[in-house]
Amino acid sequence: MSTENFDEAPRSAATSSGGDLVVTGVSKRYGGVPALSDVSLTITPGTVHALVGENGAGKSTLGKIISGVIAPDEGTMTLGGEHLSFKSPREALAHGIVTIVQELAIVPGLTVAENVYLGVEATTVGFVRRRESRRRFRELAKTVGFALSPDRRAGSLSIADQQKVEIMRALARNASIVVMDEPTAALSGNETAALHEIIRSLVRDGKSVVLISHFLSEVLALADVITTLRDGHLIRTVDAKDANEESLIEGMLGHSLLTAFPEKAAADEERAVVLEVEHLKALGVNDCSFVLHESEILGIAGLVGAGRSELARAIFRDSKVFGGIVRLKGGDLNGHSPSRSIHRGLVFIPESRKEMGLLVGRSVKENISLSRLDLVSRLGWISGIRERRKVTELMSAVTVKAASIRMPVSMLSGGNQQKLMFARSVMCSPSVLIADEPTRGVDVGSKRAIYDLLTEMAASGMGVVVISSDLEEVLGLAHRVLVMRHGRIITELSGERMNEQAVLAAAFTESSNEGTG
Amino acid sequence: MNVQVETPEALDIDDGGSLGFRSGVIRILGSWRLAGIAIPFLILFITLSVWSGPFLSKTNLINILDQQSATLAIAAAGTLVLVAGGLDLSVGAIYGLATVVSGEVAEHHAAWIAIAAALLVGLGVGLVNGMIVAFLKINPLIATLAMSFVISGVALRVSSGNLIVLSQNSAFYTFANAQLWSVPSAVWIVLIFVVILSLLLAKTSFGRYVVASGGNAEAARLAGVRVNQIRIITFALSGLAAGLGGVIDTSRLLSAQSTGGGPSLTFTVLAGIVVGGTSIAGGEGSVPRTTIGVLFIALIGNGINLLNINELYQQIVLGIILLLAVSIDVWARKRRR
Numbered sequence: 001m002s003t004e005n006f007d008e009a010p011r012s013a014a015t016s017s018g019g020d021l022v023v024t025g026v027s028k029r030y031g032g033v034p035a036l037s038d039v040s041l042t043i044t045p046g047t048v049h050a051l052v053g054e055n056g057a058g059k060s061t062l063g064k065i066i067s068g069v070i071a072p073d074e075g076t077m078t079l080g081g082e083h084l085s086f087k088s089p090r091e092a093l094a095h096g097i098v099t100i101v102q103e104l105a106i107v108p109g110l111t112v113a114e115n116v117y118l119g120v121e122a123t124t125v126g127f128v129r130r131r132e133s134r135r136r137f138r139e140l141a142k143t144v145g146f147a148l149s150p151d152r153r154a155g156s157l158s159i160a161d162q163q164k165v166e167i168m169r170a171l172a173r174n175a176s177i178v179v180m181d182e183p184t185a186a187l188s189g190n191e192t193a194a195l196h197e198i199i200r201s202l203v204r205d206g207k208s209v210v211l212i213s214h215f216l217s218e219v220l221a222l223a224d225v226i227t228t229l230r231d232g233h234l235i236r237t238v239d240a241k242d243a244n245e246e247s248l249i250e251g252m253l254g255h256s257l258l259t260a261f262p263e264k265a266a267a268d269e270e271r272a273v274v275l276e277v278e279h280l281k282a283l284g285v286n287d288c289s290f291v292l293h294e295s296e297i298l299g300i301a302g303l304v305g306a307g308r309s310e311l312a313r314a315i316f317r318d319s320k321v322f323g324g325i326v327r328l329k330g331g332d333l334n335g336h337s338p339s340r341s342i343h344r345g346l347v348f349i350p351e352s353r354k355e356m357g358l359l360v361g362r363s364v365k366e367n368i369s370l371s372r373l374d375l376v377s378r379l380g381w382i383s384g385i386r387e388r389r390k391v392t393e394l395m396s397a398v399t400v401k402a403a404s405i406r407m408p409v410s411m412l413s414g415g416n417q418q419k420l421m422f423a424r425s426v427m428c429s430p431s432v433l434i435a436d437e438p439t440r441g442v443d444v445g446s447k448r449a450i451y452d453l454l455t456e457m458a459a460s461g462m463g464v465v466v467i468s469s470d471l472e473e474v475l476g477l478a479h480r481v482l483v484m485r486h487g488r489i490i491t492e493l494s495g496e497r498m499n500e501q502a503v504l505a506a507a508f509t510e511s512s513n514e515g516t517g
Numbered sequence: 518m519n520v521q522v523e524t525p526e527a528l529d530i531d532d533g534g535s536l537g538f539r540s541g542v543i544r545i546l547g548s549w550r551l552a553g554i555a556i557p558f559l560i561l562f563i564t565l566s567v568w569s570g571p572f573l574s575k576t577n578l579i580n581i582l583d584q585q586s587a588t589l590a591i592a593a594a595g596t597l598v599l600v601a602g603g604l605d606l607s608v609g610a611i612y613g614l615a616t617v618v619s620g621e622v623a624e625h626h627a628a629w630i631a632i633a634a635a636l637l638v639g640l641g642v643g644l645v646n647g648m649i650v651a652f653l654k655i656n657p658l659i660a661t662l663a664m665s666f667v668i669s670g671v672a673l674r675v676s677s678g679n680l681i682v683l684s685q686n687s688a689f690y691t692f693a694n695a696q697l698w699s700v701p702s703a704v705w706i707v708l709i710f711v712v713i714l715s716l717l718l719a720k721t722s723f724g725r726y727v728v729a730s731g732g733n734a735e736a737a738r739l740a741g742v743r744v745n746q747i748r749i750i751t752f753a754l755s756g757l758a759a760g761l762g763g764v765i766d767t768s769r770l771l772s773a774q775s776t777g778g779g780p781s782l783t784f785t786v787l788a789g790i791v792v793g794g795t796s797i798a799g800g801e802g803s804v805p806r807t808t809i810g811v812l813f814i815a816l817i818g819n820g821i822n823l824l825n826i827n828e829l830y831q832q833i834v835l836g837i838i839l840l841l842a843v844s845i846d847v848w849a850r851k852r853r854r
Contacts, residue, residue: 318739342741350739357739359732361800370729371741373722380721424740 019080020044021066021097021177021208026075028061028232035061038075039234041227043177043208048199050211050223050240054252054471054504058232059212060181066210067099067179068092090119096176100166100183108155113137115154116168140168144198167198178202179210184218196222214303216245216508228252249504261476262455264297271295273330274463275346275432277315280324284310286487287324292432292463297454299478300467301503307487308467309351312434316348317341329431342371347425351436351467357421358409365391365405368423375427394423399449415446422453433457434465439473451477471500483507550794553845554806558813565816569823577819579700583769585815586693586707587612587762588782589808592789593714594751594758596807598657599790600718601751602731602799603650607661608759608786610668611642612778615763617672619689620681620773628689635764636757642668643756647749665783672775681773693768703765710761714754715804727751732800788835789814792842814838 021043028036036058043049043066051059064070066077068086077084079095086092089099106115117133137150146164148157154165163183170178180199184192199209199222213219219226219240226243228235228251235251275292284307292298300308313319315326318338326333328344338348350356358367368391369376376387391405400419402412409417418438425433435454439447454477458464468474474481480494483506491506493499565572591608598605615635623631642664649660683689693703718724729737730744738744759778767773793810795802814835821831 316739337743338739339741339743348739350736355733356735358736359729359800362728362732366725366728370725370737373725377722380723382720382722382725428741 019082022078023062023066024076024078026062026065026072026077028058028065028070028072034232036065036072037232039229039232040075041234041237043210044225045176045208046203046206047224048203048209048211048222050213050219050226051229052213052216052219052226052248052252053229054469057229057252059229061232062229063099063179063181063210063212066092066177067097069099093173093175096174097179098170098173098175098177099179100163100170100181106154106162106165108153110154111151112148112154112157112165113150115165116140116150116172118169120173136172137168140172144168144171144201145194163195167195171202175207177208177210179212181212182214183211184213184215192218214508216248219248220245245508249501249508253500253504262452264477264479265295265455265459274328275315275465276325276327278325278327280311280314280326281322282310282314282319283322284487285314288484288487288489289324290482290489290492292465294431294461294463295458296480297458297464297466297478299474299481300465300484301469301471301474301481302484302507304469306484306507308484309436310487311484312348312436312465312467316346316434318348342428342430345428345431347371347428347430347433349421349425349433349435349438351440353417353421358417360410361408363406364395364400364402364409364412364420367409367420368394368427371424372427390427391423394427398423398426398453413446415442415449418442418450419446419453422450426457430462432463432465434467436467437469438466439468439470471503475500475503551803551806554793554809554813554842558809558816561813561816561820565820565823569820572820572823575699577823579704581812581815581819582704583701585811586703586769587766588785588789588815589811590707590710590758590765591755591762591782592786592793592807592811593711593804594755595786596790596793596795596802596804597714597718597727597751598755599795599797600731600799600802601727601748602734603657603748603751604787604797605643605646605661605752605755606658606783606787607642607646607665607668608755608762609778609780609783610665610672611639611756611759612763612766612782613775614642614668614672614675615639615760616767616773616777617676617681617775619764619767620683621675623683623687623689623767624681628687628692631689632692632764632768635767636760639760639763640753640757643753643759644749646756647752650752651745651749665780669775669779676773676775678775683767683771683773685771689768690771691768693765701769703769706761706765710758711804711808718802718804723747723750728800730799785814786811788839791846792838794842794846796846797843798846810842 022040023042024040026036026039027034039058039062041049051062053059061070065072068089068091071086079097084092084095086095092098107118110118113133116137134150141148141150144167146168148161148164148168154162157165167183184195196218199211202209203224211219211223220243223240225237226240226248227237228248230252238247271293273291274294277291278289280288286307288307288311290298300311302308310319314321315333316338317326317333317336317340328346331344333341333344333346341348354360359370365387369387373382376383376390388405394400395402395405398419400412400416400423402416409420412420418441438454439450442450451473454464454466466474466477475498478498480492481498481503482489483491483493483503485507491502493502493506571577591612595605595608615638618638619631619635622634646657646661646664649655649664650657653660691702693701693706695702697705718727726737726742726744726747729740729742730747734744763778766777789811790802790807791797791810792813793803793806793808795807817834817838818831820826821828821834
């Protein structure tokens with residue numbers, strides 16, 4: 001094994017690996033919303049410990065706490081009996097705990113070898129000993145079986161190769177516990193197999209791997225122990241031998257907080273088609289087709305990264321479309337800009353309102369009227385009175401609470417900000433509304449109000465598409481549900497077949513290799 | 518978990534209380550930006566009036582405005598560029614090009630042709646700037662810096678490096694020097710231009726789009742704003758203003774030289790905008806404040822002249838004021854978040 005000592009590398013304590021990592025009663029909240037509640041588990045050396053759960057179940061949060069990226073609000077961790085309290089990933093690293101995150105953290109301008117040894121370079125009085133680094137790199141590459149040139153710029157590598165760099169970086173730090181968050185999401189079939197082999201060899205060497213994965217087949221093939229999380233709670237920890245896909249899905253589902261949903265209007269297949277998508281291809285969208293009727297709410301479910309937002313943005317013509325047809329009320333929607341789409345009657349509420357929706361420093365009024373200033377102006381001149389009247393009217397229609405229409409939206413609550421996005425959409429009086437994660441970061445009360453809004457908009461004749469990672473929400477609102485995976489629409493569910501079990505089965509079960517590469 | 522049914526009254530009281538206070542804070546912050554430049558301006562104005570006899574004379578004040586007319590026009594349009602999230606470092610060079618073009622043309626042709634030529638040259642170069650920034654996605658700082666070299670080169674070619682001197686008896690001279698109520702036409706023209714741009718930014722949908730493009734380009738685009746188009750127009754207006762400034766000064770001084778504006782004009786303009794409290798980060802700004810900012814800097818220069826203070830202090834003072842203005846902007850932004 002390539003575990004020779006580096007000069008002043010901060011991982012001298014890696015020898016303390018022998019013991020169990022014990023997590024006790026860990027909780028974490030984000031702005032009042034619990035992400036993890038009272039979770040306890042034990043990670044033993046020489047095992048793969050998998051964390052599974054739906055989007056937002058708390059898997060990644062737990063992974064980040066273990067690897068010191070975030071600090072828990074409550075609870076303790078011990079490693080081989082020694083109390084741990086990390087203030088940074090660097091401190092976790094000193095205890096031999098390394099994380100490989102979903103968002104890659106390589107430095108694109110540095111070479112592969114420089115990235116691998118970043119922060120733990122072999123140095124002589126501050127100068128990097130390049131030849132020494134290269135020699136170590138080659139040894140390490142041989143051990144793990146990656147064919148990567150040490151001198152290539154990391155930024156020029158494919159995502160999969162960049163991931164390899166991250167893995168080598170973890171190994172170069174002589175980690176005893178490696179946390180991997182969705183390590184194979186970006187890898188092709190062969191690369192996935194290679195990574196699986198690496199995970200197995202790490203475990204053979206007595207290290208432990210915390211594997212966070214959406215792919216149940218992968219989890220079942222690799223893991224020794226599987227912990228299921230739901231809504232931040234630990235549901236159970238079982239031996240992988242005693243688990244199968246059905247039992248895992250069942251554990252992930254359970255029966256959680258039920259928000260009341262407004263009653264669905266009866267679905268009516270006879271209604272006119274307002275939106276037709278045929279063989280649409282775009283970045284992250286692979287040959288998607290569907291229709292949407294007047295007064296219908298169509299849900300799009302799927303895992304994060306399945307291509308749901310990409311599909312929405314391609315329909316809205318916000319991203320480049322490679323092929324396919326989108327018809328809005330029978331007419332081709334062949335414009336090349338969101339501006340065109342809005343004027344044709346298609347409105348999109350993006351998933352992150354702060355980054356993509358709002359002018360945070362500007363007033364409520366300006367944010368609401370932005371898309372349709374032509375309604376309150378003449379020859380480009382805005383009529384203050386007409387704008388105020390229109391905005392006030394919209395605000396009461398969607399129940400935005402603000403002390404004044406002149407206050408900046410940064411001072412509104414998340415729920416009110418989201419309602420404001422709806423006010424802007426309503427002002428456009430569209431025939432189709434696409435709402436991406438309409439209730440993300442919204443309190444329970446506003447959630448219900450937004451559900452009512454969506455239902456009302458559909459009742460008024462609009463076609464509504466709701467994209468959500470919250471399964472209950474999709475099922476509670478939609479007349480039909482499309483499930484996406486790897487940029488494709490895998491299945492369409494309606495009526496009796498529209499239930500959590502069926503959606504999760506479609507979203508999760510196929511092998512992790514399908515459709516990539 | 519149960520859905521909590523909150524009574525509307527409870528919600529209203531809670532929200533109303535805290536929001537009322539916060540919106541009060543915001544109202545103060547908003548007018549505060551205007552006060553931030555208006556109060557120092559007034560203090561400086563009163564101080565100079567007390568200290569220096571000649572300052573408060575009509576001649577001196579009109580003189581200041583006359584001298585600043587080009588800068589005021591360019592800074593007004595530059596405000597729109599900055600608010601839309603851009604930056605135009607080529608205005609000094611465009612100004613230089615416009616002076617020599619109008620000078621050369623005025624020597625042989627009618628006055629209106631010379632004026633139109635300068636305006637068209639400015640507008641054209643501004644359009645090119647805008648398209649480079651919007652379509653090639655080159656950082657506006659670099660794009661307009663590079664363009665300023667190109668433009669200066671062209672200006673040098675047009676004038677063959679010579680100083681162009683025009684005769685006083687032409688119609689071209691009256692363009693900037695005609696008097697109305699003993700104020701020269703240069704000041705009137707710029708006043709109209711500045712008022713139009715103020716209203717454009719503050720009262721029209723175009724102005725809203727400018728603010729939106731600079732505040733959050735992604736959100737603006739998704740809300741249906743044609744961000745590229747808006748940015749191109751702001752650069753075109755900036756070029757037009759530099760052309761206007763160039764022809765005004767050529768007419769005013771009856772001389773033109775390719776190196777007339779240059780970086781020093783560009784930076785004076787930028788300083789005026791920033792001192793006026795327009796954010797360099799975009800998404801916020803006002804033309805009237807820019808006007809006060811430009812005049813504030815002019816007053817400092819004027820005062821230092823009248824009080825016989827060594828001119829080198831002018832630069833030091835200007836630098837410190839700029840730093841102060843930017844720090845205040847940063848502070849105000851932090852309060853907002």
